[in-house]
Structure formats: structure tokens, C-alpha cells
Amino acid sequence: MKPNLKEIKIIILDVDGTMTDGKITYDNNGTETKSFNVKDGMAIAQAIKYGIKVAIITGRTSKVVEHRATELGISDIYQGVGNKIATLDELLEKYDYNYKNVAYMGDDINDIPAMMRADYVGITADAVSDIEEFAHFKSRYDGGYGAVREFIETILKANGIWSKIIEEYKSKK
Helix, strand or coil, rough: CCCCCHHEEEEECCCCCCCCCCCCCEECCCCEECCCCCHHHHHHHHHHHHCCCCEEEECCHHHHHHHHHHHHHHCCEEECCCCCCHHHHHHHHHHHHHHHHHHEEECCHHHHHHHHCCCCCECCCCCCCHHHHHCCCEECCCCCCHHHHHHHHHHHHHHHHHHHHHHHHHHCC
């Protein structure tokens, strides 16, 4: 069944390999660094501004992720999650949503349970092939290189929001 993008109220994102290129770098002091795509961030911030919630559910824990999420206005940040479904169910209960309201983007096999339930599923261009069968949308871009932007733009365009965002920026002087 084809997803109804007008029903999407929340976008759930994995982090490593989706919002980032999947590389985890440590300096000599053991400090972790990650790189995030600024264009992904713009789309996330615009979705939030126009009333679509964005949440992060990731298996790893990182202060860098918390910092970036806070910077973008993401208030639902779940890190160190082993069971993404339990967390997703908790999130849906919190907002009184159901799986028809969920768009989910990931890149690896640990995302399969959430992908099997979400109404609209996106994957990165470099996602593992084992998850392709669950995707409604495959980005042209790798994780950390604009995949999230393209996924969110698709949702915003389907809801008539992207054109409003463009008009808003055109009218700024």
C-alpha cells in the first residue's frame, strides 16, 4: 500500500550512517567527533518550524549527537537504544500518534523493525542492501551527504510546505 505523506506528523532519524557518514572519529584524548550535513540540518529545522516533529533514535550514545539535535530544535533524542520499537512506541504514545503518522529513515539492519512499522521509510544511497525491500524512498545521497535533506524535502513537498518555505525566503530582504 502506498504511504500517504499527508499523514506524516513525525520523522524519526537514525544517526550514524544516516545523519552522518557513519565514520566515528576519536582524537588522542578519546573525544568523539562526527560530521553533520548543514543542508540536512536546514530541512530538519524547517520541518520542525512547520509543525512536523523530528526525533532521533540511535543505538549509540554521544554528546555530539545531543549537541547537534539541540542546536536543530530536536527535543526527542533517544540514545543508547537497543530496542527501537519500544522507544518508538513510547514516542507515539507521548504524542498520541500511530504508525501511519511515522516517517523513518535509516541505513542498516538494526533499523528493520522500525521500518517494518513506519508508514513511510527512507534509506540512504549507501544503506546496506538487506534493507532496500522495506524502503519507499531511496535517496540519491549517502548518509551525511544530504540524504536526510532529500527525504524530508519529499515529505514537505507532498504537504505543500516546501513551496511556503521557498516563498518565505524569497520575501526576506
